[in-house]
Amino acid sequence: KMSSSNSPCAACKFLRRKCTQQECVFAPYFPPDQPQKFENVHKVFGRSNVAKLLNELNATQREDAANSLAYEAEYRLRDPVYGCVGLISILQHKLKQVQDDLLNAKKDLATYIGPQAMLPMLQHSGYIQQHPNNPS
């Protein structure tokens, strides 16, 4: 951290302003050697929205927030139509597919070892807690 203590953070460098490391809300999460990370969140969310969001969190949560914003921003710039919602859709589809495959494998297995083949699936694979609103 010594080497970067005199350089402005990526945000202040991009915004061409003086960086007071102690007070700058961006400095800990947008180091000068990752300029793209700040440029992405600035482009997608806007500097002031990012600063506002970070300031409203307590210090221990800010790193995760900065990183999740950077992740969303990167996806949105790569895919302006769907952003990371496209990934959510792919993951949901794939999960459904693998759950169906598992159900079929368990049914096949049940023909050899009996109905207890279905039990571990119901207990461990999220079938029971999958739908919090489902009473069963």
Add this chain to the structure above:
Amino acid sequence: KMSSSNSPCAACKFLRRKCTQQECVFAPYFPPDQPQKFENVHKVFGRSNVAKLLNELNATQREDAANSLAYEAEYRLRDPVYGCVGLISILQHKLKQVQDDLLNAKKDLATYIGPQAMLPMLQHSGYIQQHPNNPS
């Protein structure tokens, strides 16, 4: 659509400006009866970023873009630290878990019907193309 043709869209209403339905980039995707949808994207991304993003897309892609932005914004307001990246993480974890369960079920099945039990999984369940460029 007749009934809302004279009301400003949710964006223009929120911004207290006149809405020229023909030219307003928000009007088709932020109808006056869904004020929260615009308020959310405005709060998270900023009005001008949303307008810029929609304007850079062709008209056929704008509805999906507006809806995916609204989805991301809603998640970010509900969970300021992780936003919808939290959901991605949950889905990735659950997918890994169900894939492991499927692998075990197929291994069990292979003890009864032989190694061909493993083949459909490798072909259909994404084990082969699973991680093209996994960021984690």
